[in-house]
Amino acid sequence: MTNSYSENDLRMKTKHTTRSIAVALCLSIAFLMLLIPTSALAVDDENCLMCHKYAGLGRYAKNEEQKAIKRIFYVNEELFRASFHGKLRCKSCHSGVEEIPHTDVKQVDCATNCHLNDPSTGRDFSHKAIVDDLKKSAHGADGAKTPDLIKDLPTCKDCHTNKPYQLSVDKEVESMRFIQVCLECHESEAWTNRFYKHMFYRAHTRRSSKQVVALCSQCHADKEKMDRHGIGVVVGFKDTFHAKAILYGDEDVANCLSCHAPYQMGFSPHRILSHADSSSPIHPDNKLENCRQAGCHADAQEAFASKGRAHPSNVIIERVDEDGVVISQEEQKFQAWVINMIELFYKILIVAVVGGLGFHRLADLYATHRERKIALRAAKLGRHPS
Amino acid sequence: MSHGKNERSFVRLTKSQRIQHVILFVSTGLLIITGFMLMGERWVIEMFGSAGNEIFYWRGIIHRVAGVSVTLVCLYHLGYIVLQEEGRSWIKDMLPRMSDATHASQNVSYMLGFRETRPKMERFTYMEKIEYFSVYFGMFIVIVTGIMMWTEEYWPKFWLDIADAFHLGEATLAALAIIIGHIFSVHYNPHVYPMNKAFIDGKISESMMKEEHGLWYERELERLAAEEAEATSEGNRNNA
Numbered sequence: 001m002t003n004s005y006s007e008n009d010l011r012m013k014t015k016h017t018t019r020s021i022a023v024a025l026c027l028s029i030a031f032l033m034l035l036i037p038t039s040a041l042a043v044d045d046e047n048c049l050m051c052h053k054y055a056g057l058g059r060y061a062k063n064e065e066q067k068a069i070k071r072i073f074y075v076n077e078e079l080f081r082a083s084f085h086g087k088l089r090c091k092s093c094h095s096g097v098e099e100i101p102h103t104d105v106k107q108v109d110c111a112t113n114c115h116l117n118d119p120s121t122g123r124d125f126s127h128k129a130i131v132d133d134l135k136k137s138a139h140g141a142d143g144a145k146t147p148d149l150i151k152d153l154p155t156c157k158d159c160h161t162n163k164p165y166q167l168s169v170d171k172e173v174e175s176m177r178f179i180q181v182c183l184e185c186h187e188s189e190a191w192t193n194r195f196y197k198h199m200f201y202r203a204h205t206r207r208s209s210k211q212v213v214a215l216c217s218q219c220h221a222d223k224e225k226m227d228r229h230g231i232g233v234v235v236g237f238k239d240t241f242h243a244k245a246i247l248y249g250d251e252d253v254a255n256c257l258s259c260h261a262p263y264q265m266g267f268s269p270h271r272i273l274s275h276a277d278s279s280s281p282i283h284p285d286n287k288l289e290n291c292r293q294a295g296c297h298a299d300a301q302e303a304f305a306s307k308g309r310a311h312p313s314n315v316i317i318e319r320v321d322e323d324g325v326v327i328s329q330e331e332q333k334f335q336a337w338v339i340n341m342i343e344l345f346y347k348i349l350i351v352a353v354v355g356g357l358g359f360h361r362l363a364d365l366y367a368t369h370r371e372r373k374i375a376l377r378a379a380k381l382g383r384h385p386s
Numbered sequence: 387m388s389h390g391k392n393e394r395s396f397v398r399l400t401k402s403q404r405i406q407h408v409i410l411f412v413s414t415g416l417l418i419i420t421g422f423m424l425m426g427e428r429w430v431i432e433m434f435g436s437a438g439n440e441i442f443y444w445r446g447i448i449h450r451v452a453g454v455s456v457t458l459v460c461l462y463h464l465g466y467i468v469l470q471e472e473g474r475s476w477i478k479d480m481l482p483r484m485s486d487a488t489h490a491s492q493n494v495s496y497m498l499g500f501r502e503t504r505p506k507m508e509r510f511t512y513m514e515k516i517e518y519f520s521v522y523f524g525m526f527i528v529i530v531t532g533i534m535m536w537t538e539e540y541w542p543k544f545w546l547d548i549a550d551a552f553h554l555g556e557a558t559l560a561a562l563a564i565i566i567g568h569i570f571s572v573h574y575n576p577h578v579y580p581m582n583k584a585f586i587d588g589k590i591s592e593s594m595m596k597e598e599h600g601l602w603y604e605r606e607l608e609r610l611a612a613e614e615a616e617a618t619s620e621g622n623r624n625n626a
Binding site: 241244245247248249250251297299300301303304305306307308309310312335338339342343345346349350353354357358360361363364365366367368370 | 555
C-alpha cells in the first residue's frame, strides 16, 4: 500500500480544505461588500431594499375590472436614485407602510408634504397646490358628474412617470462643461448634478408635440369613454395642418396643450378648462387672444377665431347630456355637410374625368392596334404580290 | 406614317409658349409633390425620420414659390392671349366650336371601329381644348383658395375649411387628369412614345400634322401658298 493515505491523513486533509474554503468565503464576502456603493447603504435607511431589490418580487392581483394583473414590487435602486424623486425616502410617498407583509398600504397621494425643504419658501415641499388645481380643472374629480366616472379621470401618474434624468450624449457633454463652472463654488458634485438636471429638464419641454398628442388621444380619441362624459370625441385633429406638421417633427406648431393650456394666457396642463367655462382659453370670447399668442397667428382677425372649428370633422359628433338628450350642434352639422358636399362633388368629377380620359385613351390604343394590323397586312401584300 | 428626319416640319409651339409651358409644368410638378406631402399617412411621414422638420420647412417654402410662379405665368398668359398677336391667334383657334362636338363623336366612333377614317381636325383637337380650359378652371380654384389659405388670419375658419376642401379636391383632380390625360397623350401615346418633342423644339412633323390636325394642315398650306404667291408677285413688281 505504498500510494495510499491512511485514514488519519485523509481526515487531516479534509479539515484543512474546509478551513481554507471558509476563509476564502469570508474574504470574498468582505470584498463583495466593498463593491456595494456606500451611498446606497446610507440612503436606504428604511431598509426597504432588503426585499425590494429582488427582481422577482411581485404578485398576481385583480384590478378594478376584476382582471388578473401582475404587480411588480421590484425597485431598481440605480434607476430610482437617478429619477426625479430619487432623493426622497420611500415612506415620504408610501405612507403607512409599517407592517410586514404590507397590509396597511395607502394609495400614494401626491398632495402630501414630503419633508423636503422647498428653498423658495423654506417650508415642506408639496404638490398640493397643483393637485388642487387639477381637481378644479376639467380633468378634476370636482367636475365629474357621477362618482363612477371618476375612475376615467387622469391621475398624476398618467402623465408623470418619475422618469430617470436622462440626457442625450451631446447634452450630457454640454452639461458636464456647465457643471464644471458650478463646481467652482458648490462643493457637492451630486447635488450640483441633480440641481442642474432639475433646471435643465424644466427648461426643455419634456414631451414632444407628437407625444403630447399621443397622450391626450389615449382618452380623447376613445369614443366610448368620451360618450360617457358627454364630450365630443376628437377625430378631426389628425387631418389638420397642425397635426401633419407635428408628424414631420415641427415643434413650433400648436399641439393640444398650446391652445387648451397656454402658459402665455396663464394656464397650465393642470388647469385645463371646459370650452363652456367663460375663462377657458377656448371659450368663444377668448379664442382670438388664444390664436394670437406670440409666435402663432399674431395677425389673426376676429373672424379667424370665431367662425368654425380648430379641428373640424366631417363626422357629425353627437353629444349626449346627463339626461341622455342629444345636444344638437346645428352649426357643426351644417359645416360638416358643406365639406362633405364639396368632397362628393370632387369624387364625382374625378370619377367622370378619370373614367372619360381612361376610356378615350383605351379606345385610342385599340385604334392604333387596328391601324398597325392593317399596315402590317398591307406591307405583307406589298412584298408577296399574289 | 413615316417620321423621316428630312421631313418638312411646322411650328407647333413658339418660344414664348414653350417657356410658359416649362414654367407651368415645373411649378405644377413641385406643387403636386409638396402639396401631397401634407396628405401622407403617419407611417409615410415618419419615414423622413429626424430630417422631417427640415423637409417640412422646405416643403412650405417650395410650395409657396411654385405657387407664386404658377400664378404669375397664368396672369402672363391672360395678357398674352389679349395683347399679343401670337396669343390672339392661339386663343382664337382654341375657342370651342360646334365642329369640336362633331369631331369628338366622329373620332370616338373611328376609335371604336365604326368609322373608316379619323376626322380631319383643326389646330387644336377637342381633347386639347378640354385640357386647356380645364387648366383655367383648376387654376382659378387653386389660386383663389391658395391665396385664402396663405392669408388665413383674415378669413373665417369655416371659409378656410371650404378653401382647403376645394384646394385638395382640385389638386387631386388635376394630378390625375395630368397623369392620365396629358402624360399619356404626349408620352405614352404610341404615335409619339417616348415623348412628343414639340414642348422642346416646338416643331410638328408634316406627317403628324396631316394625320392629327388635317384641317389646320390644309389651312397652313393655303397660307404658305398665298404668301409665296404674294412674294413672287412682289418680286415681279420689284423686278419690273
